[in-house]
Amino acid sequence: MGITADAAGTWRLGDRVVRRMGFGSMRLTADPDRERAIGVVRRAVELGVDHIDTAAFYVSPGGTLGVGTGPVRYAAELVRAALGPYREDVVVATKVGPAIRESGEFYEATTAAELRAQVEENLRLLGRDRLDLVNLRIVRRPGRDSVAERFGALAAMRDEGLIRHLGLSNVRVDHLDEAQAIAPVVCVQNSYAVDLRRDDELLRVCGERGVAFVPFFALAGSAREAGTFDDHTDPVREVAAAHGITPHQARLAWTLHQGPHVLAIPGTGDERHLADNVAAGAVRLSDEELSRLG
Numbered sequence: 570m571g572i573t574a575d576a577a578g579t580w581r582l583g584d585r586v587v588r589r590m591g592f593g594s595m596r597l598t599a600d601p602d603r604e605r606a607i608g609v610v611r612r613a614v615e616l617g618v619d620h621i622d623t624a625a626f627y628v629s630p631g632g633t634l635g636v637g638t639g640p641v642r643y644a645a646e647l648v649r650a651a652l653g654p655y656r657e658d659v660v661v662a663t664k665v666g667p668a669i670r671e672s673g674e675f676y677e678a679t680t681a682a683e684l685r686a687q688v689e690e691n692l693r694l695l696g697r698d699r700l701d702l703v704n705l706r707i708v709r710r711p712g713r714d715s716v717a718e719r720f721g722a723l724a725a726m727r728d729e730g731l732i733r734h735l736g737l738s739n740v741r742v743d744h745l746d747e748a749q750a751i752a753p754v755v756c757v758q759n760s761y762a763v764d765l766r767r768d769d770e771l772l773r774v775c776g777e778r779g780v781a782f783v784p785f786f787a788l789a790g791s792a793r794e795a796g797t798f799d800d801h802t803d804p805v806r807e808v809a810a811a812h813g814i815t816p817h818q819a820r821l822a823w824t825l826h827q828g829p830h831v832l833a834i835p836g837t838g839d840e841r842h843l844a845d846n847v848a849a850g851a852v853r854l855s856d857e858e859l860s861r862l863g
């Protein structure tokens with residue numbers, strides 16, 4: 570089979586142990602071929618991936634990626650089709666906060682009732698009685714972006730048994746402080762990459778507190794939703810050449826070297842890219858290479 574996700578080692582999400590090389594499902598919605606998209610998720614699990622990220626608002630055509638053609642497809646529903654009946658050892662993480670109205674317009678859930686409706690939508694799309702992990706994904710608004718009320722609402726749903734574990738997304742250290750005073754936080758999911766370093770301190774704080782740090786856009790970096798690019802920096806190219814790997818694999822290897830608590834969730838709709846991403850978990854970078862990458 571070649572290199573599997575075992576190569577990346579493991580970390581814990583609450584009471585679950587997952588391999589540090591996971592999979593992000595947002596890109597699946599760009600593929601009009603439903604069976605091919607489902608096949609990518611199944612292949613990820615065959616390769617040992619047991620941490621899959623999704624959201625009810627990953628929808629196409631349009632949606633978060635603003636692309637796609639053909640019938641409506643939801644990443645969470647594709648995950649369900651690929652994995653149901655679910656295996657106990659695969660953790661499916663989802664997120665609430667952002668949502669898309671039928672008109673195609675984005676809005677942010679702020680009340681307990683709106684968040685509950687989103688949790689229920691995720692349960693329905695994923696075909697679960699309980700969600701493994703729900704991240705509260707916020708929009709940062711300086712001065713008025715306390716997470717206490719929203720995280721408290723999710724903590725109440727966790728106590729009810731609708732959610733197993735809670736996390737945060739797109740947050741600062743003060744948000745983590747607030748949330749941890751309410752309920753355990755198993756992960757923080759923020760954008761972070763070799764060229765996207767806004768959250769160095771948050772990554773460090775998560776490590777000190779035993780909280781998983783789960784970067785999104787590890788490959789896309791500052792290109793964000795636009796996806797990956799070939800305009801890599803010289804250090805990334807040089808490190809890749811020295812290891813006989815692609816620059817994308819070098820970016821993922823760098824990501825996993827940022828701490829034992831860092832979990833990668835590269836997104837792809839391409840089985841060859843998936844295999845490359847999983848193989849990046851076996852790459853060991855030297856201290857000299859890491860300092861060259863910055």
Ligand SMILES: NC(=O)c1ccc[n+]([C@@H]2O[C@H](COP(=O)([O-])OP(=O)(O)OC[C@H]3O[C@@H](n4cnc5c(N)ncnc54)[C@H](OP(=O)(O)O)[C@@H]3O)[C@@H](O)[C@H]2O)c1
Pocket residue numbers: 592593594595596622623664706738739758759784785786787788789790793794795796797815817818834835836837838839841842843845846
């Ligand atoms: N919490 C949040 O706010 C948030 C926001 C965005 C995303 N996310 C989550 O994070 C996951 C990762 O983010 P992302 O998918 O936007 O970005 P990403 O993983 O940084 O990059 C994805 C891009 O890289 C390409 N790619 C993947 N593997 C490749 C490889 N080995 N070689 C060359 N190109 C490769 C993909 O295209 P191909 O499909 O052609 O491979 C796609 O264009 C998402 O899937 C989603 O689950 C969370």
